[in-house]
Amino acid sequence: MNAEPLTASGGAAAYAERMKRIMDAVELRQPDRVPVAFFNLFWLARYGGISYREAMHSYDRLAEIAQRAFLELQPDMYAHPHLLTAVGPVMEKMGYKQLQWPGHGTADNVSYQYIDREYMKAEEYDDYLLDPTGYYLRTYLPRIGEAYQGIEGLPMFPGLYYLRLVVASRQFAGPGVQRALAALKETGDEAMRLFDRANRFEADMTELGFPLSNGATAPAPFDFFADYLRGSRGIMLDMYRCKDKLLAAIERAAVFITRQTIATCKASTSRIVFIPLHWAFDGFMSLAQFKLFFWPSLRKLMFDLIDAGLIPMPLWEGDCTSRLETIADIPRGQAIYWIERADLVRAKEVLGDVVCLRGNVPASMLTTGTPDEVDAFCRRLIEKVGKGGGLILDCGIGIPDESKPENVRAMFAAARKYNP
């Protein structure tokens, strides 16, 4: 039993202690105890007794509730509640079309949900491959955000030169472009307010001794096309109808994803890059397809992040048991594999010498189970998977919105109660 008091211990010492605990786990050394992480979308709204809609819109209320929860639960690291949840005002200014959220398609206490559509047409791969930025400005952005509508009137910059470049500036005076720039200024101002509030929250948490977990978020390059451009039906057909273009586009996008992610993460206080994986699971594609379409670009992204001094943390959503042997091929002790569904005891057998595992109390247990069940589940993980380091305790994909508070408390308590 660990006698760590559940109070606001605070300060630099607690921060350093937690960071050491996490890094011991990541680098596969035995920490003083198994670290436990906090990640949520709307559970804090329930915990604090506000609507999901308010959680998405009130930066200050969310900060206040998150701080209260952290002081109670004492997580060893946390994902930014503001940047994951309080995105309502910015999306409203942008007129964002890829999500529905409370007041914009869902009820006040229903979480935001992604709308799976074909945002990029199959015949547009060539445009993307020729000039990804131009494709975004002229085609993609006006489709996914109202504020961007009109931006397609900007000059086609590559190829402009000398006095042609000078005179082409007139396109900035076009009514569509002017409208878009005005709407985007408003969007930008709101995004800056959100970001400033998030930074203030982060500084407060640092002072209380809680480290931030996600310094940046990145998609797997395959998911980037499957989720945000082609949609699920489109991507599955592309795997047969235009395989080579898909692979070329993945390679091209990966360069942008990597550079942007490194820049964002380097500007943050955390070295961990969160990479939620949506289409890697066993039931979606065969292992051969995974090795062709999914794994090489993800592996390269992870290697590039590691080379830049960062810690990639893919979240393997769904059951990825059949991928375990394949994904073992990364440098030792430099990443975190957050695994939703596979049995972590089995995952530890395959990956234990390579990578720290995170997870994985099932969502069903947190929402419908009892504290005793959560306690027993966590105990098994801590005693079997935590041995020798390499475990960060958490739920399968963070704390489900509907989790019973007593079950969440049981998970955080278990980290202090049991030793590997």
Added chain:
Amino acid sequence: MIENEKQLVEAISEMREEEAFALAKAMLDRGDDPIRVLELCREAMDIVGKRFERQEYFLPELVLAGEMLENIGAIAKPLIQEKSGGKAKKLGRVLIGTVHGDLHDIGKNIVTFMLDINGFEVKDIGIDVPVATFVEEIREFKPSVVGLSGFLTLAFDSMKETVQAIEAAGLRNQMKIMIGGGQVDEAVRTYTGADAYGSNAVSAVTLCRQWMPG
């Protein structure tokens, strides 16, 4: 089966989309019976379904096969004369929908498709389906199996409410209820009061086969 018929079945089941369409079109152009062409498509789909069950094929193959079937169907069906249009006998009725609050449909669509190609009469009532709509649709369609789909954890409660409403309407003993999607597991099945859960489209087919009377 004659040579070009074999070729058509093979082209579909081996995911050679362009070849499959060209073969079907050539057969129809020279006056082959469109019903025969559709039968061959169904044979090919049987092969695809079996490979899916054996985990040799996955979702991309199901979706592409569905596209091939739709495209060939679009040129074959207008050629079928009304008199020959006797409906094939279906195995039984399944009503399926995504429970209220949840807008996800990918999993539900795949299950619907798999049940359909396996000979069930499936009625898909969409996403974010209110409890009352489920009850009304059940009264009207009289399914032997009801499938409740949901990707988000909020669906656990919506599923439970839907099952309870079916019970309150006095309809529960006329059907089996299966749930699936996202993070659904045995604990969720117990919580919701459903008869079974499935983790993929094959288990949905297996459950329906077990449950169908006769």
